[in-house]
Each structure stands twice: as C-alpha cells, then as structure tokens.
Amino acid sequence: MRDHGIRHIVGTVLHTPENATVVNELKERAREAGFKAGYNECLSHVNPFYQSKFTDERSGFHGVDTEGLYAATVNAYNNLSISAIEDIEKCLEAEDYVDRLRLLYEPPVEEETASGSKEDAGTSGTKED
Template sequence: MRDHRIGDIVGIVLDAPENATAVNELKERAREAGFKAGYNQCIAHVNPFFQSKFTNERSGFHGVDIEARYVAVVNAYNNLSPSAIEDIQKCLEAEDYVDRLRLLYERDEKDETAGGAKEGAGTSGTKED
C-alpha cells in the first residue's frame, strides 16, 4: 500500500481543513465537558466537610448544557465528509483511476510513481473488468 501512495491519500484526508476544524471543535467541547464534570465532582467532595453547601452557580458552565453541545459536535464529526473524499471517489469511479489519483495528488518528486517505478514504468493505471 505504501508503494501505491495510500499513505499520502490518507494524509491528505486527515489534513483536510474540514477535518482539522471538526477535530479542534471536538477537543474544545470535550475539554468543556471535562471541566464541568470535574467542577461538579469537586463540589461533591468538598460539601460534606463544610456546613454551607457549595454550588456550581459561579461556574462558567452553570445553566449551560455542555453535554448536549458535546454530543452535537460528535454527531457532526461522524457525519463529516471532507471534499478530499469526494474527489477521491470521483477518481475511483473512472477507468483510469490510478492516473487521475496521481494528477489529483501529484507531488513535487517527479521521479516517484506508483509501485516505486521510475520514469513511467509500472502499472497501466486502468481497471480490467
């Protein structure tokens, strides 16, 4: 698979701006949910030692449904379809899919081709039915 640049294609999909944005949003919502859970757990541990009961009213998360925001962002990530995936699917539907993928994700190293072949030697780049 490395010889056919699958790793490059996977890297392009993972580095897609849509994916990076979705992952950052997911991390931020997970961090908020963790902070809220930690704050509430701390209150639960501290309250037995004091006569007055502490609440989460001073927390920035008071009255905010952090968990629902986290679930929404997880669902959005699971339904994410980066444009790079659509481009790859279009290439794979063509008879000369290898050549189209090469053109789509052409690298600067002109002597590297699929299978490690040099100067155009190697696969024909067409599907056989």
C-alpha cells in the same frame, strides 16, 4: 503510488480545513465537558464536609449544557463532508482509478533546464530584477 500515494492521500484528508476545524471544535467541547464534570465531581466530594452547600453558580459552565454541545459536535464530525474524500470516491468509480488518483495526489515532476539542473521555481527568497 504504492510507496508514497496512500500516505499522501491520508495526509491530504487529515489536513483538510474541514477536518481541522471540526477536530479543533471537538477537542474544545470535550475539554469543556470534562472541566464541568470534574468541577461537579469536586463539589460532590467537598459538600459532605461543610454545613453550607457549594454550587456551580460561580463556574463558567453554570447553566451550560456542555454534554449536549459535545454530543452535537461529535455528530457534526461523524456527518462531516470532506471534499478530498469525495474526490477519491469519484476516482474509485472509474475504471482507470489508479491513474486518476495519481493525477490528484502525486507531487508534480520537476522539470530540468537545458543545462541539466532542476528548474528553480523562484523560492529562494530573493527577487530578480
């Protein structure tokens, strides 16, 4: 468990669908907020050189509160409930927490057949008739 268990547990948590969905949304909202901030920064540099003022009306982010959406997504990430973490917490509450964690996260042991070779789980890509 010490050699591979922690890495496997962390990998399981990082690759949960709940985490992946919110992290992807967080990246998208941060990108949009950055684009809008960059566009507005550019306008602030360009406008002093021209008599007519440029605005963000033609921008796809005109009237969109990208900062608010980003803050809401960060809040959603901070309040995210990941089922794998809840399973770990349940295991840690028990006296035999190491055994329970092993049951959850250790890979299954491959069984050997009578001939001494490891059992093929039918993953060769061919179907036997």
